[in-house]
Amino acid sequence: MTTVAVIGCTHAGTFAIKSILEQHPDWQVEVFERNDTISFLSCGIALWVGEHVSDPKRMFYSSPEELTEAGAHMHMRHEVTNVDIKRMTLTAKDLTNGTERRHGFDKLVITTGSVPAKPSIQGLDELMASGHVMLCKDYEDGKRIVDRSKRIKSVIVVGGGYIGSELAEQFSTRGIKTTLVDALPHVLDHNYDSVVTDAANKAFEEHDVTLAMGQKVIAFRSATGSDGVEDSGVTVVTELGEYTADFAIMGVGLVPNTRLVSSQLNTLGYGAIIVDEYMRASNPEGEILENVFAAGDCATTRFNPTGTNEYQPFATNAIHQAGLIGANIEHPTVAYMGTQATSAVQLYDLSMASTGMTLDLALRRHKDVTATTIEEDYRPDFMLSTTPVRATLVWEKGSGRILGAQFASRHDISMAANAVSIAIQAGFTIDQLAGTDMLFQPNFDQPINFINSLAMAAVSERNGQ
Ligand SMILES: Cc1cc2nc3c(=O)[nH]c(=O)nc-3n(C[C@H](O)[C@H](O)[C@H](O)COP(=O)(O)OP(=O)(O)OC[C@H]3O[C@@H](n4cnc5c(N)ncnc54)[C@H](O)[C@@H]3O)c2cc1C
Structure with a gap:
């Protein structure tokens, strides 16, 4: 019988x-997970902080029991401490009683995810140890942050990406x-150009x-909190100033958690396991390993706007990546389609959504790109209510190929971001998106939907009109 180890x-x-179990119900699937829960939706942590979650237990969509019933052997609270890919063995430590055991396998699936980035900053370790600075990733972090948020009057969130912005909101x-x-010039810098984030800045300021x-953070110091008690708060020192609050969160991004295998596999500079279109890893020489798979935050994705x-x-x-492993674990069969990194955030009553490259990123990668921006009401103004949409389309000047939108x-x-994601995936040009059939009905949109309108504006710009 084939044995698969999943970490x-x-x-x-x-x-x-x-x-895997759908395709191979008779295989032995040994799962090692260091927590006692599975499938936690971290995306709900900020909503939990804001008391928008009915029951935190509903932030899990599966359970060890469900996977056991499906046929997996679940080793919960087991941390894999060593992996030997040549010998196809691993060592797992039972975190309940401290015992360690070696396990052999025929196929390995690495889904060890990511950990929050923790830059080396003076005072950070000490303030984390005292609980005045926290990271935000998993269920335990969520519980700690929610608990702490009930007892504070002020907070500093370091990191203005999706995680930090949602928490700050x-x-x-x-x-x-x-x-x-944040060290970057505007919030949500990785996924949005400043022409779109102006609205987010305004929303934050209004609140x-x-x-x-x-301004880059250079140190953390213990401080007097709002209760007047010495060392009950934290000061965050940046290159430009100092900010003091009862508590701080570091949300400066995620890094691949691949320390166990990074020297045995081909990885990108910062440790993400390079996978091919069938989710197979390769050795450091770049030779495909037919029996070693990786997916999710520990692995690379193919970014369609660049093909890299x-x-x-x-x-x-x-x-998407992991769902392909079952089909490919015996023979390479179904290829990964790649990603546009399509994503969204809600800040107060402002919705923001992005797909593909920002103009800023595209200019750093391409020579010949531009962006077209429009602002128009999403539906006719004879309706009793309507509101403007600001939209920007990033495209290649020569070919007209669409690279991104926000x-x-x-x-x-x-x-709208999902619609442009499909267009990027399909390799559409601005002309094709301008001519794509989209519905009109006054409850929903204008005679020309704002996505068509955005692409039409890009075509006009290209034609010098
Ligand atoms: C606050 C927050 C909000 C987010 N919001 C969104 C969102 O709205 N939309 C979105 O698409 N993405 C969002 N993300 C990103 C998303 O959570 C990750 O992309 C996703 O969790 C990746 O899943 P994964 O299974 O690859 O890795 P992870 O979620 O990192 O899971 C890895 C698992 O491996 C286990 N593990 C690691 N090492 C070992 C070991 N040695 N032994 C045993 N077990 C091990 C860990 O305990 C963990 O359970 C958010 C992330 C955060 C932190």
Whole structure:
């Protein structure tokens, strides 16, 4: 019988296990997970902080029991401490009683995910040890942050990406004085150009969030908190100033958790396991390993706008990649379609959604790119209500190929990013998107849907009109 070892069981692990057992119900699937839960939706942590979660237990969509019933052998609270890919063995430590055991396998699935980036900054380790600075990744982090948020009057969130921005939004709606710090010049810099994030800055300012953008954190210091007690708070020191609060969160991104295998496999510079279109890893010489697979935050994705291997840690990518492992674990059969890193965020009543490359990123990678931006009401103004959509389309000047798009509005524009994601995936040009059939009905949109309108504006710009 074929034995498969799966290391890690959140999104990629759960989907890989289900897909393997669907295709090979008679195989032995041994799952090692260091936590006692699986499939936690970290995307709900900020909503949990803001008291928008009915029951935190519902933030899990699977359970060890469900996977056991499907046929997996679940080794919960087991941490894999060593992997030998040449010998096809691993060592797992039972975190309940401290015992270690070696396991052999025929096929290995690595779904060890990511860990929050923790830059080497003076005072950070000490302040983390005392609980005044926390990271935000898993269920335990979520519990700690929610618990702490009930006892604080002020908070500093370091990192203005999706994770930090969502946390800052939710803290501020609870009346907690919030400061958002980032070294980059504007919030959500990786996924949005400033022409779109202006609206996010405004939304934060309207909710009294102090934005400290363009300033790198250089130290953390213990401070007197709002209760007046010495050492009950934290000061975050940046290149440009100092900010003091009761508590701070580091949300400066995710890095691949591949320490166990990175010297045995071909990885990108920062440790993401390079996988081919069938999710197979390769050895450091670049030779495909037919029996070693990786998916999710520990692996690379193919970023369609560039066609290159990139690191894009999203649950969406983890699920798509891992869902292919069952079909490919015996023979390479179904290829991964790649990603546009399509993503969204809601800040107060502002919806923002993005797909593909920002102009900023495209200019750093391409020579000949431009962006077209429009702002127009999403539906006719004879309706009793309507609201503007700001949209930007990033495209290649010569070919007209679409590379990315971003949208911001008080209207729900999340599906617009999904629509342009399909266009990028299909290799559409601005002319093709301008001519794509889209519905018109006054409840929903204008006679020319704003996505068509955006592409038409790009065509006009290219034609010099
Ligand atoms: C606050 C937050 C909000 C997010 N919001 C979104 C969102 O809205 N949309 C979106 O698409 N993505 C979002 N993400 C990203 C998303 O959570 C990740 O992309 C996703 O969790 C990746 O899943 P994964 O299974 O690959 O890795 P992980 O979730 O990192 O899971 C890895 C698993 O492996 C286990 N493990 C690791 N090492 C070992 C070992 N040695 N032994 C045993 N077990 C091990 C870990 O305990 C863990 O369970 C968010 C992330 C965070 C932190």
